[in-house]
Amino acid sequence: MLFHRRQPRLKFQPPQKGEELIRFEHLQKSFGPKRVYDDLMLSVYAGETLTVIGGSGTGKSVLLKCLIGLLRPDAGRILFDGQELNDFREEDFIDVRRHVAMVFQGAALFDSLTVGENIAYPLREHFPHMPPDELRARVAEKLRLVNLPGIEDMKPADLSGGMKKRVGLARAIATDPEVILWDEPTTGLDPVTTETINQMIRSMQKQLGCTSIVVTHDMMSAFSVSDRIAMLANRRIVQVGTPEEMRVSTVPEVRAFLDARRGEFESQVGVGVAP
Ligand SMILES: Nc1ncnc2c1ncn2[C@@H]1O[C@H](COP(=O)(O)OP(=O)(O)OP(=O)(O)O)[C@@H](O)[C@H]1O
Numbered sequence: 001m002l003f004h005r006r007q008p009r010l011k012f013q014p015p016q017k018g019e020e021l022i023r024f025e026h027l028q029k030s031f032g033p034k035r036v037y038d039d040l041m042l043s044v045y046a047g048e049t050l051t052v053i054g055g056s057g058t059g060k061s062v063l064l065k066c067l068i069g070l071l072r073p074d075a076g077r078i079l080f081d082g083q084e085l086n087d088f089r090e091e092d093f094i095d096v097r098r099h100v101a102m103v104f105q106g107a108a109l110f111d112s113l114t115v116g117e118n119i120a121y122p123l124r125e126h127f128p129h130m131p132p133d134e135l136r137a138r139v140a141e142k143l144r145l146v147n148l149p150g151i152e153d154m155k156p157a158d159l160s161g162g163m164k165k166r167v168g169l170a171r172a173i174a175t176d177p178e179v180i181l182w183d184e185p186t187t188g189l190d191p192v193t194t195e196t197i198n199q200m201i202r203s204m205q206k207q208l209g210c211t212s213i214v215v216t217h218d219m220m221s222a223f224s225v226s227d228r229i230a231m232l233a234n235r236r237i238v239q240v241g242t243p244e245e246m247r248v249s250t251v252p253e254v255r256a257f258l259d260a261r262r263g264e265f266e267s268q269v270g271v272g273v274a275p
Contacts, residue, residue: 009088010095012081014178017047021179021211022067027076029062036062038235040076046178049205049212050240051222054232055257060215063232064181067213068100069093098126100179101172109156109167116152119143119171126175142170145207146200162193169200173208180204182214186221194221201225219261223247231257 015021020043027040036059044050052060065071066078069088078085080096088096101122109118119139123130130138143149146166156164165185172180182201186194198221204210216222222229223243230240233253239246249255 008095009092010080010083010099012095012099012178015046015081017209019046020044021046021081022213023077023079024063024066025077025079027066027078028074029059029066029071030074035235037073037076040232040236042230042237042240044179044211044213046211047205047209048227049201049214049225051214051216051226051229052232053216053219053222053229053257056217058232059235060232061183064102064183064213064215067181068097068102094126098175099177100181101175101177102181102183103165103169103172103185104183109164109171111156113156114152115143115148115154115156115159115167118156118167119174122171122174138174139170142174143167145173145203146170147196160193162189162196165189165193165197166200169204173204173210176208177210179211179213182212182216184216184218185214186216186218194218197221198224219258219264233257 022044024040024042027037029037040063052063054060062071066073067080069085069090073086080100085093085096110121113121116136116139119142120135123135123138139152140149143151146169148163148166148170156167159167185197185201189197201212201214202225205212212225214222214225226243228240228242229246230237231246231251231254232238238253239249239251241249246254246258249258
């Protein structure tokens with residue numbers, strides 16, 4: 001457990017709401033001959049919910065993974081709270097992941113552990129000396145926050161898909177992160193559970209003041225939860241704007257993307273119709 005003894009590399013001072021918290025600057029990333037980003041620029045501000053949309057394979061998930069050090073950019077900079085992450089070593093990213101939690105697509109719970117043990121897992125990792133009572137209290141508090149109080153002793157196999165997602169969220173927020181990354185949070189869920197997850201995203205912002213970056217194909221969800229939406233196409237961010245600005249966008253890539261998905265959400269948001 002070498003990382004418990006080392007000095008934290010990240011000096012994190014939570015910024016005021018609305019201040020820049022994350023900046024992707026001139027990012028380049030390729031996998032072999034496949035260029036994913038050429039010159040990607042994007043800022044994320046403290047307290048906002050920003051959704052990244054874009055076609056399949058445009059690099060939405062790669063962006064989240066670069067932020068928490070699971071992948072490294074080839075060139076350009078990623079700044080978190082003003083600190084450049086490029087020369088962070090593998091173990092330095094543990095500090096970043098304490099402040100930036102990822103809710104994975106498939107919830108990724110450990111099947112052999114109970115729900116309570118799953119949520120306690122990151123707490124044990126980041127706070128190895130936390131007393132058992134406090135650990136239990138924190139687990140119970142997080143389960144209450146995701147509206148699943150008292151299910152500590154259940155096993156993941158006994159949960160529905162939506163419950164698993166919420167337990168995944170409880171685990172992600174166990175360490176009280178300032179930033180939550182949501183990778184396709186509503187994929188494969190029925191409409192009722194989708195709305196529950198959308199409410200969770202909004203409530204994390206309201207109740208905990210979290211900054212969220214959401215990656216989704218689900219335009220209903222994007223329009224419902226976002227303060228701003230960023231569109232990834234042609235290896236860069238082609239537009240960032242409020243849902244209203246995106247809805248009436250004349251940027252060709254955005255227009256084409258939204259028009260192709262018009263049926264999914266037009267009755268709800270009236271896409272393409274000027275306000
Ligand atoms: N570890 C990796 N090794 C090789 N190629 C990768 C790796 N991770 C991602 N890619 C490639 O990078 C591109 C972008 O992937 P990414 O998963 O970010 O797409 P996405 O926009 O999230 O797509 P989707 O909406 O289909 O999930 C894809 O072509 C993908 O195959």
